[in-house]
Every structure is written in C-alpha cells, then in structure tokens.
Amino acid sequence: MQDQIAFYGNAVSGHAYKVGLMLAVSGVAHTYQSIDIDQPRHLRPEPFRSLAKFGEVPLLVHNGQPYIQSDAILMYLAEHTGRFGAESPLRLARVREWLFWEANRLGMCLPQLRQARSFSPQDYPAGALTWLQSRFDLDIAKLEAELADGRHFIIDDRPTIADFSLCGYLFWADAAEVILPPHVVAWLQRISELPNWQSPESLLAPLRT
Numbered sequence: 424m425q426d427q428i429a430f431y432g433n434a435v436s437g438h439a440y441k442v443g444l445m446l447a448v449s450g451v452a453h454t455y456q457s458i459d460i461d462q463p464r465h466l467r468p469e470p471f472r473s474l475a476k477f478g479e480v481p482l483l484v485h486n487g488q489p490y491i492q493s494d495a496i497l498m499y500l501a502e503h504t505g506r507f508g509a510e511s512p513l514r515l516a517r518v519r520e521w522l523f524w525e526a527n528r529l530g531m532c533l534p535q536l537r538q539a540r541s542f543s544p545q546d547y548p549a550g551a552l553t554w555l556q557s558r559f560d561l562d563i564a565k566l567e568a569e570l571a572d573g574r575h576f577i578i579d580d581r582p583t584i585a586d587f588s589l590c591g592y593l594f595w596a597d598a599a600e601v602i603l604p605p606h607v608v609a610w611l612q613r614i615s616e617l618p619n620w621q622s623p624e625s626l627l628a629p630l631r632t
Contacts, residue, residue, distance in 0.1 A: 426452070426485065426486060427485070427486055427487075428446075428451060428452065428453035428454070428483065428484070428485050428486075429453065429454045429455075429456070429483070429484040430442065430443065430446060430453050430454065430455050430456075430481065430482070430483055430484075431455075431456050431457075431458050431471050431475070431480055431481060431482040431483075431484075432455065432457065432458065432480045432481045432482075432627045433457055433458050433459070433460045433480050433627060434457065434623060434624050434626075434627040434628055434629070435460070435623075436460065436480050436481070436627070437533075437534055437537075437591040437592035437594075437595065437623070438479075438480065438481055438493040438530075438534075438591060439480045439481040439493070439627055440591050440592075440594070440623040440626065440627060441481075441493045441494070441497060441587050441588050441590075441591040442481040442483060442493055442496050442497065442500070442587075443455070443481075443623075443626045443627050444587045444590075444591075444620070444621075444626065445497055445500050445501075445507065445584060445587045446500070447619040447620065447621060447626060448507075448582070448587075448617045448618060448619050448620060449500070449504055449506060449507065450618075450619065451500070451504065455627070456471070457627065457628070457629035458471055458480050458482075460479075460480060464478035465478075470484075474489040475489070475491055476489075476491055477491060479491070481493055481496060483496045483499070483500075485499075485503070493588070493591070494522040494523075494525065494526055494588055497522065497584040497587060497588055498519070498522065498584065500584070501515070501518070501583070501584045502515075507582060507583045507584045507587075508578065508583035508584050508585060514578065514583070517578050517585075518578060518583050518584055518585045521577055521578070521585035521588065521589065522584070522585060522588050525585075525588045525589050525591075528558070528561075528562045528565075529559070529562045529563070529566070529589060529592075529593075530588070530591070530592070531558070532555045532556075532558040532559045532562060533559055533562075533592045533593070533599055533601070534592050535547075535551075535555050536552070536555050536556065536559060536599040536600070536601060537592060537595050537598045537599035539551070539552055539555070540552075540598065540599055540600045541598040541599070556601075559599075559601055563601070563603065563604060563607060564604070566589065566607055567604040567605075567606050567607050570606040570607060570609075570610050571606050575610075575613055576610070576613070576614075577589060577610075582614065582617060586610075586614060587614075590610075590611060590614050593607070593611055594611065594622065594623055595623070
C-alpha cells in the first residue's frame, strides 16, 4: 500500500512552514490543504477539525493517523524517512536537543515579536516587547556562536530537521523587526539553496495541490 500523507497548514504560520519545508526538501509525496486560521476553530473544515486535537496547524495525517505539533511532526517524518537527522541514534539525539531548545527559546520569542510588530500590538502589555526582544537577542547570539565554526548546518554539514525547526520564523525577520547576524544570514542562505526550497508564502499558498 502506498503511503498517503495529507498536510494542513497556513502561509503565515512558521510552525506549518517547518513541516512544509521538510516535506518539500525531502521530496515526500503529499497533498496540501490551507486552513484559514482567522476562522474560529470550531468552524474550521472537516476532517481537520476532528483530527487536529488542539485545532491548530500544522496537522499531518499519514495513512489515516493524525500527528500534531510541528517539532513532533518533524521527529516523526525524520524517523519515517530515516533522513534529516535520523541516520543514527546519536545524530537523532543531537537533533532532539535542538528541537527542545527551539521550542523553549527562539520558537517562543520570535513568533511573538512578529505577531506584536506586524499584526496585533494592542494585545501585548507594556514591557512585553522589551522582554521578548531581550530573549531573542540572547537566543540569536547563541545560534550565531554555534554557526561561527564554519559548519554548514546546525549539527554538521548536512541539513536536519533541527535546521527546518530553527529557521521556521527566521525567514520573517523583517516582519518581526529583528536584525540577524552574519553567520545566521549565511546559514539561512544555505537552507534556501536546498533542493525544492520555497519561501513560506509560496510553499503554503492556498491554491497549492
């Protein structure tokens, strides 16, 4: 039986972009449906509404089994394909460390900065943006220091799901009004040169099939 993979996302979601990028670069065959995330969750279409436990994108459905949360989906896809970090237990362990770091650090502050500065600044109390910016400054400095040794990607010279996770929102640096340091910029350029890479807006456009 041939694998059937359905992917649900949205072109403004960096979390969905992580998964879409993994699927594109790996060449895994799948269908795609854009979900209107401005629509109330209880009105979002089926089967998305029933399968997405928290009502959020991304959602991956593989042979009828749903998978949610972007970094968890990335882990699943790496293990399923045996690629992008799943080539050995040690390599997967290093990747997993970065996924947890991303979720707690860069993946916490950067999406909020983008949301506040491009969409809904009124939703953030006084002092929130200063705190988020300070967190981002620490996190991007850590990423810059890691990449300063000349390796092409975050683990070594081969891309992994850790790279896909970490870059999820960095392609929207302008919208978040943050400045990226040179090694990070060069790393993002290398990611954009991977086979089948597309920008978030192109990759997750509603009419893509």
